[in-house]
Amino acid sequence: MRRLGWLLLIGIVALVGGALFVAQDWGGRGPSARALSFEVPEGASLAATAARLEQAGAIRSAARFKLYARLFGAADPIKSGDYRLPRGLSAADILKLLQGGRTIQRFVTIPEGWPAVLVQERLLATPGLEGTVPVPVEGSVLPDSYSFQPGDTRESVVDRMQQAMVAYLAAAWERRKPGLAVSTPREALILASIVEKETGKPSERRLVAAVYSNRLKRGMPLQADPTTIYPITKGKPLGRRILLSELRAKNGYNTYAMSGLPQGPICNPGRASIDAVLDPADSSAVYFVADGSGGHVFADTLDQHNRNVQKWRAFRAAHGI
Helix, strand or coil: CHHHHHHHHHHHHHHHHHHHHHHHHHHCCCCCCCCEEEEECCCCCHHHHHHHHHHHCCCCCHHHHHHHHHHHCCCCCCCCEEEEECCCCCHHHHHHHHHHCCCCCEEEECCCCCCHHHHHHHHHHCCCCECCCCCCCCCCCCCCEEEECCCCEHHHHHHHHHHHHHHHHHHHHHCCCCCCCCCCHHHHHHHHHHHHHHCCCHHHHHHHHHHHHHHHHHCCCCCCHHHHHHHHHCCCCCCCCCCHHHHHCCCCCCCCCCCCCCCCCCCCCCHHHHHHHHCCCCCCCCEEEECCCCCEEEECCHHHHHHHHHHHHHHHHHHCC
16 A cells, blocks of 8 residues: 555656656747747748757757647647747747747838939849849839848839839828929929938928929029939949039930929939928028038028038138048
């Protein structure tokens, strides 16, 4: 009788110990000493994934992981994609993560004012995207950060960027201010691309938009340096002073040699520049020039503008610009 009691006690201890081991092995801290990047390929089975998890050091045993998953896990399949496994993540939480599809978010960012050639270059240089892509139509891409999953095509990402631009421009056009110098969404896009290139200061956008709007209404040439540069570099930095011959060139973009808007956008403008063109500042200024601080000084008359230009030239000479 005493022997039976001892055997029963040993059995209970073993059972409790085994239960504690399973609980710790399944739900306790995992073996990984650092965060891990882990990929589940398309169509990967639980067994193959468990083997790769053990090899990566995320779990202690692939065989036990499969057994625990069947006994304690949900019946949902694991989902393909790239995952980040935090340090020490338990086997139970790893399964939940893979079944939930909470993959690493990858992004490609297009800054405001980038020309189409740079958009193409960034997409081609972004790992994880597939296929080639032509240079997008200038001005058709809305600058922003766009998420993607490995295996997405570059063309599909450009499609989303262009759809975003179409949607934003349409919505912005609907809330436009009355009496604008532009009469269509495309004209607004073209002018916004010039505003985007002319100033990097958010506080100036509506003033710059007002200057160009006033010039358009008066039939004055826009005389915007970025439009002169665009046919030469396709929107990339020129890296030198504009030549006199380039200021005189007639090519559909040079607003020194023509009145009105250029034939198309010269970059991909952001939301703020589009909004500025559709709600310009209440200003009668028709001139502006750099002020040496990264911004500009604005003028209503040519006499005021000439004085401002002289100040700018003096500043450049004093600073060796």
